[in-house]
Amino acid sequence: MMRMPISIAALCISLSAHAADAFDDKFRQLDELLPTATPYRTASGAPGHAYWQQRADYTLRATLDEAKRAISASGQITYHNNSPDTLHYLWLQLDQNIYKPDSAARRMLTAPSREAWAKAKGQDEGMKFEGMRGILAGREFDGGFRIGAVKTAAGQPLAYTINQTMMRIDLPAPLKPGEKFSFALDWQYNINEQKVLGGRSGYEVFEQDKNALFEVAQWFPRMAAYYDVAGWQHKQFIGSGEFTLEFGDYDVSLTVPADHVVASTGELLNPEQVLSAAQRERLARARGSDKPVLIVTQAEAEAAEKSVSGATKTWRFKANNVRDFAWASSRKFIWDAQGYKKGGTNVMAMSYYPKEGNPLWEKYSTQAIVHTIEQYNKYSFDYPYPTAISVNGPVGGMEYPMISFNGPRPTKDKKTGELTYSKRAKYGLIGVVIHEVGHNYFPMIVNSDERQWTWMDEGLNTFVQYLAEQAWEEHYPQSRGEPRAIVDYMRSRNQVPIMTNSESLLQFGNNAYAKPATALNILRETILGRELFDHAFREYGRRWKFKRPTPADFFRTMEDASGTDLDWFWRGWFYTTDAVDISVDGISEIGVSSKNPETEKAWKKAQKAGEPESVTDRMNKGMARRTEAHPELKDFYNEHDDYTVTNKDRNSYAEAVGKLEPWEKQLLEQGKHLYLVDLSNVGGLVMPLVLEIELKGGKKYIERVPAEVWRYSPKKITKLIVTDEPMVGLTQDPYWETADIDTGNNSWPRKVTPSRVELFKSEQRDDMMKDFNTPLKAKDAKTEAGDIKDEAGK
Ligand SMILES: [Zn+2]
Numbered sequence: 058m059m060r061m062p063i064s065i066a067a068l069c070i071s072l073s074a075h076a077a078d079a080f081d082d083k084f085r086q087l088d089e090l091l092p093t094a095t096p097y098r099t100a101s102g103a104p105g106h107a108y109w110q111q112r113a114d115y116t117l118r119a120t121l122d123e124a125k126r127a128i129s130a131s132g133q134i135t136y137h138n139n140s141p142d143t144l145h146y147l148w149l150q151l152d153q154n155i156y157k158p159d160s161a162a163r164r165m166l167t168a169p170s171r172e173a174w175a176k177a178k179g180q181d182e183g184m185k186f187e188g189m190r191g192i193l194a195g196r197e198f199d200g201g202f203r204i205g206a207v208k209t210a211a212g213q214p215l216a217y218t219i220n221q222t223m224m225r226i227d228l229p230a231p232l233k234p235g236e237k238f239s240f241a242l243d244w245q246y247n248i249n250e251q252k253v254l255g256g257r258s259g260y261e262v263f264e265q266d267k268n269a270l271f272e273v274a275q276w277f278p279r280m281a282a283y284y285d286v287a288g289w290q291h292k293q294f295i296g297s298g299e300f301t302l303e304f305g306d307y308d309v310s311l312t313v314p315a316d317h318v319v320a321s322t323g324e325l326l327n328p329e330q331v332l333s334a335a336q337r338e339r340l341a342r343a344r345g346s347d348k349p350v351l352i353v354t355q356a357e358a359e360a361a362e363k364s365v366s367g368a369t370k371t372w373r374f375k376a377n378n379v380r381d382f383a384w385a386s387s388r389k390f391i392w393d394a395q396g397y398k399k400g401g402t403n404v405m406a407m408s409y410y411p412k413e414g415n416p417l418w419e420k421y422s423t424q425a426i427v428h429t430i431e432q433y434n435k436y437s438f439d440y441p442y443p444t445a446i447s448v449n450g451p452v453g454g455m456e457y458p459m460i461s462f463n464g465p466r467p468t469k470d471k472k473t474g475e476l477t478y479s480k481r482a483k484y485g486l487i488g489v490v491i492h493e494v495g496h497n498y499f500p501m502i503v504n505s506d507e508r509q510w511t512w513m514d515e516g517l518n519t520f521v522q523y524l525a526e527q528a529w530e531e532h533y534p535q536s537r538g539e540p541r542a543i544v545d546y547m548r549s550r551n552q553v554p555i556m557t558n559s560e561s562l563l564q565f566g567n568n569a570y571a572k573p574a575t576a577l578n579i580l581r582e583t584i585l586g587r588e589l590f591d592h593a594f595r596e597y598g599r600r601w602k603f604k605r606p607t608p609a610d611f612f613r614t615m616e617d618a619s620g621t622d623l624d625w626f627w628r629g630w631f632y633t634t635d636a637v638d639i640s641v642d643g644i645s646e647i648g649v650s651s652k653n654p655e656t657e658k659a660w661k662k663a664q665k666a667g668e669p670e671s672v673t674d675r676m677n678k679g680m681a682r683r684t685e686a687h688p689e690l691k692d693f694y695n696e697h698d699d700y701t702v703t704n705k706d707r708n709s710y711a712e713a714v715g716k717l718e719p720w721e722k723q724l725l726e727q728g729k730h731l732y733l734v735d736l737s738n739v740g741g742l743v744m745p746l747v748l749e750i751e752l753k754g755g756k757k758y759i760e761r762v763p764a765e766v767w768r769y770s771p772k773k774i775t776k777l778i779v780t781d782e783p784m785v786g787l788t789q790d791p792y793w794e795t796a797d798i799d800t801g802n803n804s805w806p807r808k809v810t811p812s813r814v815e816l817f818k819s820e821q822r823d824d825m826m827k828d829f830n831t832p833l834k835a836k837d838a839k840t841e842a843g844d845i846k847d848e849a850g851k
Contacts, residue, residue, distance in 0.1 A: 156200025
């Protein structure tokens with residue numbers, strides 16, 4: 058009778074035997090899917106003893122032609138072959154070629170179905186003015202790189218071939234392991250108007266003062282990555298998969314109109330030539346300040362807007378150990394800065410924005426940069442670069458080493474000119490600054506292959522962004538990271554696994570940002586706990602900063618450093634589109650017989666008495682009976698029912714108890730309550746059980762059961778719960794921490810799900826005759842109605 062554990066095991070085995078024809082082993086080790094360890098990448102997820110990566114150093118000069126909205130440039134690239142392979146050619150990325158009128162990206166665009174368009178009811182569904190303008194303008198825009206010359210350092214022309222957004226340079230002699238090769242190029246291109254053509258860089262024109270603001274990126278031919286897992290990563294740039302690049306040192310000279318202010322990757326080498334004495338003094342003061350200091354004030358920026366300089370200035374920047382280089386330039390820039398120094402970090406946080414960004418930007422941008430670095434340092438590693446910059450311009454949110462482009466702005470009232478900002482713009486700005494500055498860690502330093510895997514940078518970064526936003530203020534309005542916020546997506550149909558190439562992702566933001574961020578949050582809070590998780594996540598950063606990790610390196614490091622087999626977790630969350638939906642199907646109480654006939658027969662009698670009365674018995678109440686009329690007919694059996702304890706019962710009990718060991722007697726007297734809880738896994742993802750148990754006396758407590766409870770039977774299990782008092786209720790996942798997509802089946806007894814239905818009045822049908830007779834509005838009134846502005850920060 059006390060062999061409960063054995064009978065539970067037997068139950069599980071019989072269940073798994075039933076499902077044998079389609080047994081789905083949720084705990085099968087991932088090694089079958091992950092690449093075999095090599096000397097370059099170990100089975101523990103760390104770089105191996107023979108890890109290598111290529112390197113590319115750049116010396117670049119560029120001139121911004123403000124009137125023509127064009128860049129002309131030249132440069133020298135030194136490519137270091139650190140691989141064990143001999144290379145016969147080099148591949149470079151020509152990302153600007155996505156703007157060629159005949160680019161593959163343009164040609165492969167598809168439209169939403171004509172049904173979707175025809176029936177579009179609002180903003181989110183239909184074709185927008187901007188969309189149509191972008192498509193038409195893209196056909197006219199003379200975009201893409203014009204490559205002028207490609208030569209060796211000695212000036213000998215090099216043969217090259219352009220394949221859409223990639224360029225192959227054929228080497229004059231094979232490049233052996235350990236050798237380097239220098240070559241020079243010159244090129245020019247027209248900059249895209251970002252608000253019209255989109256993109257991760259571009260210019261914006263301000264209607265009021267006719268000035269432009271340039272955010273410049275993907276502006277030079279960049280070395281494609283060559284690495285042990287992918288060889289050359291030269292998958293074409295068609296829009297979603299971002300940039301896979303090599304680290305190197307940059308020496309960059311930027312010639313711009315003399316009245317422009319330049320924000321850039323790297324450190325400014327010639328402040329004496331481009332900044333005023335006052336600006337240099339303010340910068341020095343900002344370094345030690347505990348709040349942002351203005352380097353260029355709004356009044357100074359507004360004064361600069363009023364004229365256009367015909368002269369130029371050259372700003373020279375140096376950046377070490379970065380994988381890319383971007384910059385921004387405008388005479389409209391207000392500029393503020395604040396130093397932050399702690400541990401291995403010594404950085405100038407700086408923001409550049411036009412007056413159109415205030416009052417939002419002066420209040421939040423630089424503060425958000427400092428906050429990001431302070432928080433991300435906790436969860437990864439000390440920020441190693443000398444600057445961290447947030448620029449306001451046309452790009453909604455994009456990251457580059459040390460510099461990011463962020464879009465949110467206040468709303469300007471068209472009549473009064475009053476500047477106010479919505480809650481959405483405020484948290485949109487703080488959130489996007491945290492996100493884009495956070496990208497310095499992932500993928501600018503932990504340099505994953507963005508062209509292949511979007512989640513490795515966006516998902517990890519969105520996860521740390523979630524942690525940083527938590528530390529900004531209580532009840533920060535977060536949209537990604539909280540388990541309950543992912544439920545609608547997890548329930549949706551058109552999904553692909555997180556482990557899908559960037560260009561093939563469906564529901565991009567949910568797939569590559571929200572889902573991995575939420576999965577990591579659940580891994581931290583519910584599965585590993587903060588201590589184990591944080592150590593492992595930091596270890597991943599420590600191992601892979603300034604190196605290129607793959608998904609397997611991340612999965613293996615998290616397991617290796619936490620000492621936990623998480624293969625089931627990666628398998629479920631990253632390789633499938635299953636959702637969490639665990640149902641509490643039923644509960645039965647199992648009493649343990651004390652063997653004492655006094656107790657046991659009384660219990661059985663009470664059970665019998667608890668049964669509902671039969672209908673016949675109820676109808677026969679008060680019926681005349683023969684034994685009532687003739688009491689002499691009653692005997693022993695009318696006095697004693699089946700539950701009467703006999704002396705024989707008592708003797709055999711005494712005999713049985715006499716044979717029990719003292720610990721066996723004690724066990725029988727404990728009076729525990731045993732329940733068999735039937736649970737089913739409706740959604741497919743195995744997850745830990747978080748059972749909230751409510752006892753008759755009112756006490757509630759949580760029992761946490763590891764996910765491995767599903768190992769023998771991934772669809773249905775029975776779990777034994779032992780309590781001290783009768784259990785009156787049980788709820789799986791009471792805090793909504795597992796992203797369960799149907800909490801309606803999580804409780805026993807079932808709870809009623811409250812909801813509201815809205816009732817509508819029946820609408821009158823169109824009345825054309827009435828419409829025809831409606832008086833025509835005056836012209837002025839019409840114009841005003843057409844003026845209703847677009848909500849800022851879309
Ligand atoms: Zn991002």
